Amino acid sequence: MNKLNLRLMRLIKSSKGQFLAIMAVIIVGLLVYTALNMAVVNLKNTVDYYYDLTNFADLYVQVVKIPAKSIKDLESKQSIVKAQGRIVYDVPLKVEDEDEKVNVRVISVPDSSENINSLYIVDGEAISNKAKDALVIEQFAKARNIKVGETIIPQIGGKQYELTVRGIVASPEFVYLMEDEQSLLPQPDKFGVIYVSDEFARQSFGLNDGHNEVLINLKSEKDIDKAKERLEEELDKFGVKRIITKEEQLSNRMISEEINQLKNSSNTVPLIFLGVAAIILAVMISRMVRNDRTSIGVLKALGYNNIQILFHYIKYSLFIGIMGSIIGTFTGMILSGYMTKMYIRFFNIPMLQVNFYYKYMFLAVLISSIFCILAGLWGGRGVLKILPAESMRPETPKVGKRILLERINIIWQRITFSWKMVIRNIFRSKKRFIFIILGIALTFSMTFLTMHQWDAFATIFNTHYGEFQRMDYNINFSKPLNDNVVKDIQHLVEAEEIEAKVEYPFEIIYGWKSEVVNIIGVKSKTKFYGFINQEGTEIELPKEGIVFSENLAKFLGVKKGDRVKIKSFIPEREDVYMEVKDIIKQSLGMNAYMDIDYMTDKLLDNELATGVYLNSKDDVKEKLGNVKNISSVQSLDDLKSIFQQFLQLSIFSIGILVIFSGVLGFAIVYNATTMSINERRLEFSSLRVMGFSKKEIYRIITKENTIMTVLGILIGMPIGRIMIRSVEEVFSNELYTLHTPISLKSYIWASALTIIFVALAQLSTLRKINKLDFMEALKSRIS
Amino acid sequence: MKVRDLSKHYQMGEVIVKALKDATFEINEGEFVVILGPSGSGKSTLLNILGGMDKPTKGQIYMREEEITKYDDKQLTKYRRDKIGFVFQFYNLMANLTAIENVELATEICKNPLNIDEVLENVGLGNRKNHFPSQMSGGEQQRVAIARAVAKNPLLLLCDEPTGALDYKTGISILSLLSKINKDYKKTVMVITHNAPIAKMADRVLKMRSGEIIDDYMNEKPIDPEGIEW
Numbered sequence A: 001m002n003k004l005n006l007r008l009m010r011l012i013k014s015s016k017g018q019f020l021a022i023m024a025v026i027i028v029g030l031l032v033y034t035a036l037n038m039a040v041v042n043l044k045n046t047v048d049y050y051y052d053l054t055n056f057a058d059l060y061v062q063v064v065k066i067p068a069k070s071i072k073d074l075e076s077k078q079s080i081v082k083a084q085g086r087i088v089y090d091v092p093l094k095v096e097d098e099d100e101k102v103n104v105r106v107i108s109v110p111d112s113s114e115n116i117n118s119l120y121i122v123d124g125e126a127i128s129n130k131a132k133d134a135l136v137i138e139q140f141a142k143a144r145n146i147k148v149g150e151t152i153i154p155q156i157g158g159k160q161y162e163l164t165v166r167g168i169v170a171s172p173e174f175v176y177l178m179e180d181e182q183s184l185l186p187q188p189d190k191f192g193v194i195y196v197s198d199e200f201a202r203q204s205f206g207l208n209d210g211h212n213e214v215l216i217n218l219k220s221e222k223d224i225d226k227a228k229e230r231l232e233e234e235l236d237k238f239g240v241k242r243i244i245t246k247e248e249q250l251s252n253r254m255i256s257e258e259i260n261q262l263k264n265s266s267n268t269v270p271l272i273f274l275g276v277a278a279i280i281l282a283v284m285i286s287r288m289v290r291n292d293r294t295s296i297g298v299l300k301a302l303g304y305n306n307i308q309i310l311f312h313y314i315k316y317s318l319f320i321g322i323m324g325s326i327i328g329t330f331t332g333m334i335l336s337g338y339m340t341k342m343y344i345r346f347f348n349i350p351m352l353q354v355n356f357y358y359k360y361m362f363l364a365v366l367i368s369s370i371f372c373i374l375a376g377l378w379g380g381r382g383v384l385k386i387l388p389a390e391s392m393r394p395e396t397p398k399v400g401k402r403i404l405l406e407r408i409n410i411i412w413q414r415i416t417f418s419w420k421m422v423i424r425n426i427f428r429s430k431k432r433f434i435f436i437i438l439g440i441a442l443t444f445s446m447t448f449l450t451m452h453q454w455d456a457f458a459t460i461f462n463t464h465y466g467e468f469q470r471m472d473y474n475i476n477f478s479k480p481l482n483d484n485v486v487k488d489i490q491h492l493v494e495a496e497e498i499e500a501k502v503e504y505p506f507e508i509i510y511g512w513k514s515e516v517v518n519i520i521g522v523k524s525k526t527k528f529y530g531f532i533n534q535e536g537t538e539i540e541l542p543k544e545g546i547v548f549s550e551n552l553a554k555f556l557g558v559k560k561g562d563r564v565k566i567k568s569f570i571p572e573r574e575d576v577y578m579e580v581k582d583i584i585k586q587s588l589g590m591n592a593y594m595d596i597d598y599m600t601d602k603l604l605d606n607e608l609a610t611g612v613y614l615n616s617k618d619d620v621k622e623k624l625g626n627v628k629n630i631s632s633v634q635s636l637d638d639l640k641s642i643f644q645q646f647l648q649l650s651i652f653s654i655g656i657l658v659i660f661s662g663v664l665g666f667a668i669v670y671n672a673t674t675m676s677i678n679e680r681r682l683e684f685s686s687l688r689v690m691g692f693s694k695k696e697i698y699r700i701i702t703k704e705n706t707i708m709t710v711l712g713i714l715i716g717m718p719i720g721r722i723m724i725r726s727v728e729e730v731f732s733n734e735l736y737t738l739h740t741p742i743s744l745k746s747y748i749w750a751s752a753l754t755i756i757f758v759a760l761a762q763l764s765t766l767r768k769i770n771k772l773d774f775m776e777a778l779k780s781r782i783s
Numbered sequence B: 001m002k003v004r005d006l007s008k009h010y011q012m013g014e015v016i017v018k019a020l021k022d023a024t025f026e027i028n029e030g031e032f033v034v035i036l037g038p039s040g041s042g043k044s045t046l047l048n049i050l051g052g053m054d055k056p057t058k059g060q061i062y063m064r065e066e067e068i069t070k071y072d073d074k075q076l077t078k079y080r081r082d083k084i085g086f087v088f089q090f091y092n093l094m095a096n097l098t099a100i101e102n103v104e105l106a107t108e109i110c111k112n113p114l115n116i117d118e119v120l121e122n123v124g125l126g127n128r129k130n131h132f133p134s135q136m137s138g139g140e141q142q143r144v145a146i147a148r149a150v151a152k153n154p155l156l157l158l159c160d161e162p163t164g165a166l167d168y169k170t171g172i173s174i175l176s177l178l179s180k181i182n183k184d185y186k187k188t189v190m191v192i193t194h195n196a197p198i199a200k201m202a203d204r205v206l207k208m209r210s211g212e213i214i215d216d217y218m219n220e221k222p223i224d225p226e227g228i229e230w
């Protein structure tokens, strides 16, 4: 082997710890890069493949009723390849526990096999007895432990039908099973989908030869918007309620959202890690070059040229980069398979398209190499400046300048000798200290971000359920009822507070943007909502006009005082224009609110309520459980427990992020401390000769590290806040508005973890001081 | 080798330090030259320029009719690589390479190196070639350094106070070694020292003071290094 390379290998061997620490950072970065990027592609491919295989619908047209012939007629027209009618209704399901409200969406499937949104049979078989058979969606079947051959009893129009479960199925439409936009998380045990024959649905819902929804496949996805507009007009006579595009479709939207977030992280996280690794490497190599000054001079004297010597150091970082990226990308590749599987299980896709994309492995090695070469160049640029003749002369010792603090006698005189040493040290080697402090600051801010994220979910939830929504129970009727029902309920349960509400979806249009949201009508002095506007004052609902939630306003680009168009899904109703009177804070979901009387007057035909809000200590669930016309009773406690489960899931990913931050912090502090000990061997040896014990030297280092940790944490705080705010910007979506105050707990936790990481790194350098042979250090001045 | 009006000035803020002033002399191939002078007289400066490690402010150096002083950095590197062997006062071996590897480090990049084992044998380290510098004494390390310079098979062997860090006896043995190399391999050797007695072993002596060559003479009868005392 080339002797210069041999020197390199021995150099690496003797600085194993630092080498591994930096490599760990690179491994993590490229592991994340490969795993996430491949998972994104695999997930996307799987979803596309699934959609393709099952003929995922491009458009969902919800109508009051449309005859089969009119659906057939659509097919010949322009870009429409296939149109398929079906019947869709949400109905209650009879379950053992009478208090439990379980709803199912009953969807009819045609007899033909070439269907839009065709079902994928996971277990059992297709419908054979059209009058008695049903298929159940997999998530629901799992959550409620429903098996093939069992009986399920949906209540349709007040009548109970006993259906036999013929098969368990998966559908591309319910990859993510949520009842509607308002439910924030899937609740597969409370809401499910069952499929029945077309015949059965038409008879039991009394639609004769009609359907209430049309699925449409287009020639090309590009035609979606045009087709939507045209269908809106053409099918107007059948009472179009709402047309949903593939893009807007709830389950599809959730998946796209998830894939996008994954994609965002797949590039930013690796960049942070590679950047940190490159900085550590650059600093390390520049230190190395400085320490090797004489050796470099000798090499030059021997006739080695600048490029050969520079390359010698670049190889060091390149070696780390390539090793790290290969290990990282291989583990990442393996992990990506598991990740894709996990996601696909989570999303309930009955098939898997996992491929290894060698492109990402290649890119991982390439990107890492580029970073490391740049770090090597930057760190090693000092090689060029070393003149062989001069490097042989011992370096002129730095002039011992007095530091500012020393001039302030009153303070300086009260400081003990070892503190004086510590403080002098910090001021004398500013660059090194700044590097370490920034490293600690970064570790802190990463941990801080993670801790805050964890806290934020809980806070969002607590503010939303408790401060914003203040009802114990949210009761929905299966059909709109008149005011008397409030009294009826009061007879059944002891209510502390009760109010009727109306809640309907409308399309709100402002300029060229539009969004479908539920408008909720309540009393203007409602006790069940805490409306707080953007200035932070609590408001009552205005008697006229509409109030938007913050993210709805943001999404539509609406300001207070703007006029918006409200489009009803009730057929034949005119559009209404209305002024946005105020904008209120709402951290979960997107809604608009109106005074209930104004809403019924302006937007609805009748004065019927769709549900009530209720505060009660009574056993509401049991008492209202099987009351006719009540479709769901949702308690705050239910929601809380769902959320708890969700949080438990995220503990895993939070944990991984904390470990990642730990790797970063450890690598930075460990490397910096090791560098500092190596460079100060002479200094420490002199101290030892002067009679300092190992312990005392260690105490000096500990003091230095303490100061740096404190400073690092202090600097990390604003950096962390910036990181938190920008993450909030990126990850806020229609469902969450992440803008929560940062709690003291996050500060404390992040600080504690940072201190642990620093302490761990310092402990592993303890050995180096123990091994410090001061005689050798003093002697080695010569060679 | 011819040197004409060689000068080196260092700008130190306001003052100009004239480390070397119009040095002019000639050296014949195969000579053993000793440069003598007190500390700060410009010996190292001269040697560094001769070795292509530094550039003069003015003046010329001709080596076998080639003008070294015209060389650019690239040519200087090549010159150091192929023509020059350098021995430093503080040995300056690579700490994490063994004796033989240190020698190979030098020979790997030059055109026609000598047989390394032979050279190491000649400097008396045949049995220690696999030791690291930290396992060797100063004298032994300096032998490795000499082997490293010699094995390159240079035209000119330049030694900047090779005995400076060594005791008397070891110093003598190093000088004997250099003298032996001068004779066996027919290399031109230049040795810097501020020990006047060492001059007795030289073919030619250059005396320096304050950057000037104040004397340049040939020894009629150079004595054997063993006979030197100081």
Ligand SMILES: Nc1ncnc2c1ncn2[C@@H]1O[C@H](COP(=O)(O)OP(=O)(O)OP(=O)(O)O)[C@@H](O)[C@H]1O
Pocket: A390, B010, B011, B012, B017, B018, B019, B037, B038, B039, B040, B041, B042, B043, B044, B045, B046, B194
């Ligand atoms: N890089 C430099 N910058 C400024 N002055 C220098 C530089 N190198 C050498 N000098 C000055 O040039 C003069 C000659 O230095 P040189 O190293 O050649 O002396 P020397 O004869 O080798 O002394 P010694 O026996 O102590 O090694 C000295 O006065 C020195 O201070």
Ligand SMILES: [Mg+2]
Pocket: B043, B044, B045, B160
């Ligand atoms: Mg000198």
